Amino acid sequence: xxxxxxxxxNLSQLALAILVVALLALVPACGSDYYVSLFISxxxxxxxxxxxxxxxxxxxxxxxxxxxFLGSGMxxxxxxxxxxxxxxxxxxxxxxxxxxxxxxxxxSLRIRGIFFAMFTLGLSEGVKGFINWWEIxxxxxxxxxxxxxxxxxxxxxxxxxLVMALLTSYLIRRSxxxxxxxxIGQEQQAAEHIGINVNAVKLITFAATSFWIGAxxxxxxxxxxxxxxxxxxxxxxxxxxxxxxxxxxxxxxxxWILGSVVFTILSELLLTPFPYYYxxxxxxxxxxxxxxxxxxxxxxVTRWRKA
Amino acid sequence: xxxLEIVIGGLLTGGIYALLAAGFSLQYGVARVMxxxxxxxxxxxxxxxxxxxxxxGVNPLVSLAIVGPVLFPIxxxxxxxxxxxxxxxxGSGDVFExxxxxxxxxxxxxxxxxxxxxxxxxxxxxxxxAFPISLAGLRIPANRLVALAVxxxxxxSFFLFLMRTSLGKAVRAAAQEETGAxxxxxxxxxxxxxxxxxxxxxxxxxxxxxSTMFTVSPFIGLPYTIIxxxxxxLGGLGNIIGSLVGGLILxxxxxxxxxxxxxxxxxxxxxxxxxxxLIRPRGIxxx
Numbered sequence: 001x002x003x004x005x006x007x008x009x010n011l012s013q014l015a016l017a018i019l020v021v022a023l024l025a026l027v028p029a030c031g032s033d034y035y036v037s038l039f040i041s042x043x044x045x046x047x048x049x050x051x052x053x054x055x056x057x058x059x060x061x062x063x064x065x066x067x068x069f070l071g072s073g074m075x076x077x078x079x080x081x082x083x084x085x086x087x088x089x090x091x092x093x094x095x096x097x098x099x100x101x102x103x104x105x106x107x108s109l110r111i112r113g114i115f116f117a118m119f120t121l122g123l124s125e126g127v128k129g130f131i132n133w134w135e136i137x138x139x140x141x142x143x144x145x146x147x148x149x150x151x152x153x154x155x156x157x158x159x160x161x162l163v164m165a166l167l168t169s170y171l172i173r174r175s176x177x178x179x180x181x182x183x184i185g186q187e188q189q190a191a192e193h194i195g196i197n198v199n200a201v202k203l204i205t206f207a208a209t210s211f212w213i214g215a216x217x218x219x220x221x222x223x224x225x226x227x228x229x230x231x232x233x234x235x236x237x238x239x240x241x242x243x244x245x246x247x248x249x250x251x252x253x254x255x256w257i258l259g260s261v262v263f264t265i266l267s268e269l270l271l272t273p274f275p276y277y278y279x280x281x282x283x284x285x286x287x288x289x290x291x292x293x294x295x296x297x298x299x300x301v302t303r304w305r306k307a
Numbered sequence: 308x309x310x311l312e313i314v315i316g317g318l319l320t321g322g323i324y325a326l327l328a329a330g331f332s333l334q335y336g337v338a339r340v341m342x343x344x345x346x347x348x349x350x351x352x353x354x355x356x357x358x359x360x361x362x363x364g365v366n367p368l369v370s371l372a373i374v375g376p377v378l379f380p381i382x383x384x385x386x387x388x389x390x391x392x393x394x395x396x397x398g399s400g401d402v403f404e405x406x407x408x409x410x411x412x413x414x415x416x417x418x419x420x421x422x423x424x425x426x427x428x429x430x431x432x433x434x435x436x437a438f439p440i441s442l443a444g445l446r447i448p449a450n451r452l453v454a455l456a457v458x459x460x461x462x463x464s465f466f467l468f469l470m471r472t473s474l475g476k477a478v479r480a481a482a483q484e485e486t487g488a489x490x491x492x493x494x495x496x497x498x499x500x501x502x503x504x505x506x507x508x509x510x511x512x513x514x515x516x517x518s519t520m521f522t523v524s525p526f527i528g529l530p531y532t533i534i535x536x537x538x539x540x541l542g543g544l545g546n547i548i549g550s551l552v553g554g555l556i557l558x559x560x561x562x563x564x565x566x567x568x569x570x571x572x573x574x575x576x577x578x579x580x581x582x583x584x585l586i587r588p589r590g591i592x593x594x
Contacts, residue, residue, distance in 0.1 A: 062408075107581070108584070113404065114404045114405070115584055115588050117341075118341075119581060119584045122536075122577050126574060126580075133574055136570060137570055243409055243413075246409070277420070279423075280416065282413075283417035283419075283420065284413070286409065290396070
């Protein structure tokens with residue numbers, strides 16, 4: 001009876017998810033260009049945050065490599081241009097990012113705590129520096145022109161990537177993998193003793209989640225027309241997923257999504273009336289998150305309910 | 308001859324690196340704040356020196372005596388009002404380290420944009436002692452020599468302060484063993500604020516020197532923060548003396564790379580940094 005109830009709950013959750021995606025798919029048909037680009041922005045940060053948090057949330061690793069993954073995806077599109085069909089380019093962008101995550105993860109996932117954070121920050125800046133050097137010495141230019149895609153194309157591609165990223169995260173979390181990740185976060189040695197291949201679990205999750213960050217980079221860069229390393233590997237992309245996930249609540253997927261959506265809308269709302277003070281206010285918002293919402297939005301709601 | 312050139316070039320860069328890393332090391336080593344906005348204090352020091360020089364004709368060496376004391380209370384209060392509160396909310400030390408990094412990232416935006424609003428995004432520079440001096444057959448810009456001399460003087464007096472004074476001893480004790488330091492009667496929260504203030508102050512002093520050699524803008528902060536992180540990892544996280552030595556070593560490395568392939572300087576530093584983290588995460592002097 002209990003199992004049946006679970007099944008029923010799962011089914012209704014699935015139905016709700018499909019309904020939300022179907023409604024989102026209607027946005028380009030009903031909304032203006034402004035809303036299309038707003039939703040692209042929301043999708044982008046949600047993919048970044050969910051992918052970041054799927055690995056970093058349960059394990060306690062603080063990765064600042066998101067910019068490296070996103071930027072690599074962008075440069076794949078910039079390099080391949082119109083030589084291949086766009087969907088293929090997006091997949092290659094994801095694969096490039098996955099490859100980078102595999103190499104970096106293989107080297108670094110045994111270091112922990114703040115060292116891992118610094119390593120991944122160094123990785124983002126290092127990849128940026130390397131591509132910058134390559135571009136200037138081999139092509140003599142600092143930036144590249146990028147093929148452009150229509151807002152609608154970008155919107156639907158991002159929607160697909162979002163659904164895939166959420167699905168990846170959901171499947172990882174409810175499988176034995178998710179359990180293994182949580183036990184690594186709580187006590188790595190104990191996890192090893194009960195027979196979890198700690199390194200493989202960490203590496204596979206780190207790489208799998210970074211695939212969608214790379215794919216996102218590959219498609220959103222087509223909105224711009226020009227890209228250089230400063231924009232593509234901006235340190236902003238490394239820190240924001242972390243802030244957004246903590247803002248929503250690190251413990252569950254709903255928190256990650258909520259954090260990204262609220263934060264993206266908030267920054268959009270600030271941008272228009274305060275073009276000059278926008279980044280300043282943004283800084284204040286980030287600091288305030290830690291002062292006033294240390295347990296995240298989801299934690300806040302739970303506390304209200306208890307009170 | 309080439310060796311001499313590389314060594315002198317390395318010292319010139321390394322002296323500044325050591326200075327800008329010492330402040331960062333102090334903030335992390337004692338207050339446990341991974342301060343990503345460290346470079347913004349360097350930027351503030353550099354931009355104010357520029358303005359003081361251009362608007363009032365204040366000699367940059369005099370600015371040292373203005374910037375250092377002004378930034379100290381700012382750093383002190385930041386730790387007291389912001390980071391100590393965050394530390395309490397974070398609970399455990401590991402969580403605080405991660406959070407402090409993110410909070411200081413927010414701080415980076417705040418400081419950088421206040422600077423942007425006051426100075427605009429333009430690259431600015433002024434000419435200070437921009438004539439060459441012949442030294443052992445090499446021609447070196449006078450401002451770089453002065454900057455090195457000042458950096459070494461500050462670094463050395465700071466070293467003496469740490470080793471010879473009782474306050475310096477307390478700082479080292481707080482960095483090594485927080486509980487133990489408290490047991491012998493050191494007020495640890497006061498120590499945290501003090502070291503954060505010193506860190507901001509040292510960053511500002513490094514900024515003053517940087518403005519005498521390079522053009523400055525509100526965006527120069529982050530690259531210097533990254534350099535500080537690299538130096539501090541090289542010298543051992545939390546090892547304040549190690550970061551002074553680490554700065555000189557990093558200066559030497561970048562001087563060597565500059566001779567071989569100038570455009571790879573920054574990349575080589577990152578590679579070195581990642582290798583150190585992988586091979587000797589406790590730094591080259593670590594156990």
